[in-house]
Amino acid sequence: MDCREYISEYLAGHADGxxxxxxxRAGDEHVAGCPICRAQLIENRALKAMVRQSAGIVKAPADLKARIRTALDQADRANDAPWDTRLAAFAAMPRRIGERLRAPIVWAPAGIAAAIAIALMIAIGSVNHRRAAAIPPVPQFELAIARYHDFQREFVPNVPAEAYSDGDSTLYAWVMNRDPVRRVAADEAQTDAFDDIARSYRSANMPDDLFDLTQAGYEIAGGRVDRMADGRPVTYTLYTGRAGQIVSLCFSDPTMAAPLHAVNWLGMRSFYEYKGYSICLSFYPTGHFISILISRMPVTQLMRDIAAADLSGISR
Amino acid sequence: MARKSGTATDKRLAFEREALPHLDAIYTAALRLARNADDANDLAQETILRAYRFFDQFTPGSNCRAWMLTILYNNFRNSYRRGARERPADSADEFSGEIDANSLDADQSRINPEELLSSRMTGQRIELALAALPDEFREALILVDVQELNYQEVADVLGVPLGTVKSRVSRGRALMRRALCKLDRARGKTGT
Known part of the structure; x- marks a missing residue:
């Protein structure tokens, strides 16, 4: 081994063990007989120590720790509460209408509670259809209706993985497969389309959390990344199933607040009957992204199917 | 083999025991990525909650800190890396240019290891050199030197092959060394 080989191939790994x-053994033998490389090794170890000392671990602020404890407690309570308590909590939710939901939210317990609450609420007919007529015009919902009509006529996906094959796509593909959270979703979805579309959305700097509606009998028909008139990117995902089609729109809208008169709330999702359409509105935990799912099916069906998607996300 | 589901209490206790001790490490990494305290708080909190949600997927006996850092980095890629952060140098050449811009002459001299450990080699200079490193080199060095992950764990966190990690650590240290030599030269502190 010569010095060039040692420095390029061995030095860093030698310093890091x-x-x-x-x-x-080969590295030890080389530095034993080479004072220059021995000095390089000592220098590397010293540099490593200095980086650790200078850029070391920072203690998390006390208020962050408290916030996390509170959020974990809330998650546990949502999981542990008896069914009647959960129902009471959901019955109280309409009082929050009009509030801007604030992230982050623990999705898993919300999903469990949502699924159970949906089943019970549907059974007792607690969805308040009378509220639907009172919803004032909502521009975001109007956009969703327009796109829903457009896509009934023609939906041409534009985000297969190869559409974003420049630069980072290989890296993202690899990350997608190794990400423990993503892998959870991919295991059940069992479709390349799911990963391809999610990857393409991510490549466009858009949220990639696709609804896994396979448990509810839907297939994912495709996805699109477009731009709105003001230049904001928007993603469209089309799901097709026995109960009909669901179009999902996602875009950034910092001004959006949940409209009044939701027929129900399930965790961070609110459901509306709006001009003959069933709509599910969700706020993303990070950023200012909103998701709108729109369909012609009854709102109870939409709630049931989305609850199934939420539940499938945490049962794997 | 993933952890089998137990009661919610079991899960919480196990999470408190295995995951929460790494909160400081997660927060440190979040600060490095987000580069501002508010985003770091949100990023760290979301990472912890997501880890709790998927804690059943954690393999007992493996490195919980590495597992949580993987979630953190993926969360950051998905939700935060949208131009909110100050852009560091994109390449080794650009990095070198930034260091040179600090009135530093080209320098091939060696660092004296004793000096490196002396009070003169201040944390501020280390931070300066680290901050100017291209993202990929800085991340690899921080994960190895500060978070104390092994190369394979770093590869998992960053989503790159093992050989890439080796290369980034090696090149990152070389760039750090060069930067520190230049800083020393510029300040008249290099004795060689």
């Missing part, structure tokens, strides 16, 4: 036994 990452060499396999045979390689380590």
């Amino acid at each position: 990452e060499l396999a036994p045979l390689a380590r």
Whole structure:
């Protein structure tokens, strides 16, 4: 081994204790007979120590710790509460109408509670259809209706993975497969389309959390990334199933607040009957993104199917 | 093999025992990525909650800190990396240019390891050199040197092959060394 090979192939791993036994022995033998490389090794170790000392671990602020404890407690309470308590909590939710939901929210317990509450609420007919007529015009919903009509006529997906094959796509593909959270979703979806579309949305700097509606009998027909008139990117995803089609829109809208007169709330999702359409509005936990799902099916069906998607996301 | 589901209490206790001790490490990484305290708080909190949600997927006996850092980095890529952060140098050449811009002459001299550990090699200079490193080199060095992950764990966190991690650590240290030599030269502190 010469010095060039040692420095390029061995030095960093030697300093970090990452060499396999045979390689380590070879490295030890080289530095034993080479004062220049020995000095390089000492220097690397010293530099490593200084980085650790200077850029070390910072203590998390006390208020962050408190926030996290509170959020974990809320998650546990949502999981542990008896059904009648959950129902009472959901019955109280309309009081929050008009509030801007604030992130972050623990999705899993919300999903569990949502699914159970939906089943019970549907059974007792608690969805308040009378509120629907009172909803004032909502521009975002109007956009959703217009796109829903457009896509009934023609939906041409534009985000297969190869459409974004420049630069980072290989990296993202790899990340997608190794991400423990994403892998959870992919295991059940069992479709390349799911990963491809999510990856394409991510490549466009848009949320990639697709609804996994496969448990509710839907297939994902495709996705689009477009721009709105003001230049904001928007993603469209089309789901098709026995109960009909669902179009999902996602875009950034910092001004959006949940409209009044939702027929129901399930965690961070609110449901509306609006001009003959069933709509599910969700706020993303991070950023200012909103998701609108729109369909012609009854709102109870939409709630049931989305609850199934939420539940499938945490049952794997 | 993933952890089998137990009661909610079991899950919370296990999470408190195995995951929450890494909160400071997660917050440190979040600060490095987000570069402002508000975003770092949100990023760290979301990471913890997401880890709790998917804690059943954590493999007992593996490195919980590495697992949570993987979630953190993915969360950051998905939700935060949208131009909110100050852009560091994109390449090794650009990095070198930024260091040179600090009135530093080209320098091939060596760092004296004793000096490196002396009070003169201040944390501020280390931070300066780190901050100017291209993203990929800084992330690799921080994960190895500060978070104390092994190369394979770093590869998992960053979503890159193992060989890429080796290369980034090696090149990152070389760039750090060069930057520190230049800083020393500029301040008349290099004795060689």
